Every structure is written in C-alpha cells, then in structure tokens.
Amino acid sequence: MTIKREFEAVAHKEGKWWEIHIHELDQVTQARKATDVEEMAADLAAAVTGLDPDEVKVNVTFRAPSDVMQRWAQARDDIEKGQELSQRGAAESRAIITELSGSFNGTEIARMLGVSTQRISQLKAKKA
Structure with missing residues (x-):
C-alpha cells in the first residue's frame, strides 16, 4: 500500500x-x-x-527532559567555541613561527617557545 x-x-x-x-x-x-x-x-x-x-x-x-536539552545545547555550543579557539590558536602559532623564522633558526625558536624542534618543523609545514 x-x-x-x-x-x-x-x-x-x-x-x-x-x-x-x-x-x-x-x-x-x-x-x-x-x-x-x-x-x-x-x-x-x-x-x-x-x-x-x-x-x-x-x-x-x-x-529528553528540557533541563537535559538545555545542558546538551550548551555542551554542543562549548565544543564549537573550543574548536574555533583551537583553530585560532593554531593559526596564531603558525604566524608566530613564520615571523620568528625570519630572524632565528628552528632550534632557537624551539628553545624560546619551550617546544621541540620537531614541533617547530610541523608548524612551519602546516598551512592554515
């Protein structure tokens, strides 16, 4: 039917x-x-x-009960905000590395920023 x-x-x-x-x-x-x-x-x-x-x-x-739905909506919003902040932080990290690369080598940048030289290489290689 x-x-x-x-x-x-x-x-x-x-x-x-x-x-x-x-x-x-x-x-x-x-x-x-x-x-x-x-x-x-x-x-x-x-x-x-x-x-x-x-x-x-x-x-x-x-x-679901309305209080649960409100909490769920807030959790989803928090996750979205966290992802946006993470992306902004990553972009700014890459910008800083690029800026410092004009005057310093990877080892010097790594020591100044407290990260490994491998991390500096990763950040240099990544595109926004």
Missing part, C-alpha cells in the same frame, strides 16, 4: 512509559519501549483516520 497521510508526533518519557502525542490529531498514546513508539503512533493515526496502518506514516521526534 502507499502512504496516504503523514503526521508528526512527539514522544517523551513519563515514568516507565513513552507518551506519544500526535498534535494534528490531538491524540495521545503510550509505548513501553522506545522501539515500539513509531508502531504505536502509526496504529493510533490509523485508528483515528480509519486508514490501514500501512497507509500512514508518523515521524516521531523523541524529546
């Missing part, structure tokens, strides 16, 4: 059960396991619309 109707649903944990809300139908059902959520949502949509379960598709979004 082909899909005749498509719905969006949101599932979140309430105690031991997943509560599934299909907003367009203003209907709620439950599932014990996350793996059963989509099937239960499709069964609900089919029952309310009078269609066969194979004729409906329900796209389910799983929601």
